[in-house]
Amino acid sequence: MNRIAHFEMQVANTEQTVEFYRNIFGWKIEKHGDLGYWLITTDEEGTGITGGILPSPDGQARVINTIEVDNVDEYLVKITANGGETIYPKMPIPGRGYVAYCQGPEKLIFGIFQRDENAK
Known part of the structure; x- marks a missing residue:
């Protein structure tokens, strides 16, 4: 069976979104590379689902699940x-x-x- 391994939040304001999820859930969120991508770790052990926050190409907010x-x-x-x-x-x-x-x-x-x- 294939599991959801990663999620991405495409948003208009990445910095605001990063702060919101850090403050609410305590997720570790770090900038990854130079393209405005933020990598999310949702648990301390690193065994849970990972995620990302990135600028939306059309300004619309959406979540995209990635299946392994x-x-x-x-x-x-x-x-x-x-x-x-x-x-x-x-x-x-x-x-x-x-x-x-x-x-x-x-x-x-x-x-x-x-x-x-x-x-x-």
Whole structure:
């Protein structure tokens, strides 16, 4: 069974959102890279779901769940065969794996993620 491994909050004001969730839930939220992405750790042990906060490309707030899979390429075929579509193709996350973004027939956006520490 595939589990939700990561969530992303796309928002208009990242700094305000970071402070809100830090203050309410005590999450560890750290800036990651230079593109305005904030990485969220939701538990001290690091075994819980992780997340991210990033600027929304269209100013609309949304949450995107990313589901862990064994093979992104195989799941992209399954998604298309079942009426979904790829909206952002497979890309590497260096040292972590590969991710692609899709939507189902109802237009709900979700990600799929394959772990691969050799991804470059």
